[in-house]
Amino acid sequence: METTGQEKSTPGFPRLGQPAPAFEAQTTHGILRLEDFKGSWLILFSHPADFTPVCTTEFVAFAELAPELKKRGVELCGLSIDSTYSHIAWIRNIEQNFGVKIPFPVIADLNKEVATLYGMIMPGESKTEASRCVFVIDPNGILRAMIYYPLTTGRNMQEILRLIDALQTTDKHGVATPANWKPSEKVIVPPPTTAEGADERMKAGFETKDWYFSKKSL
């Protein structure tokens, strides 16, 4: 199969619903493998560079979000194309200047191995920095969600928490979640897949607009 120049220069992306790419990497917590997180949810996120302002606000925000994530069985792991020494210096600097201790490991991906595996580098933005990517990996190692933000835009922590809540609600109750859903709000009952199911759905006692559109409280 012929490929275009664009395809050749752009590394592949992981796919939702498939096993997240395995890695072994040097981090601020020692050498970690993806499999070390098995049994927990994992948010693997990248940032462009240490000692930069937007990334600093994000690290502070991720650290502040960590206790809420912990309650939900979620671990965090950061990544940038910087050295461990740079990460350590930056983490210490954040604690000194902002009074926030960074509780999660940060991958020192100097050879871009993990960044390439996960498609974190957007050559149109920067060939030497990872963009602001978020990968949500479930306890079985399956990639469940991806978010990509450009270098200039800090991420929204409440959206990341909402995404975790939505994924965990889906897994626990076998439902979907509507636009702007938040915990305690009504969820979507998956539509029936047969004509008989559609007839039954109209009498099922859900909040039903039509056979394919039903909501319920949990």
Next chain:
Amino acid sequence: MPCKDSSGELTEMARKILAVMADGVPLNEVAEKTGLPLYRIRSAARELAEAGLAQQKNETYVATEAGRAAMATASGRA
């Protein structure tokens, strides 16, 4: 988490983890007892095994003679 410091002695964290896992305690229990996340325990167990201080047995690790000797030395220092 390098399990030894620059002088070749067990680090405080390695000693703590090795002491709890020494007799084949499951790693999730080691995490609970040490208050460390499970991923750190798994990583540390691997390093301790690579250093010959622990040996994997099924899903658990036990301290080797070298591991017990290193713990004794570390206790002597403390």
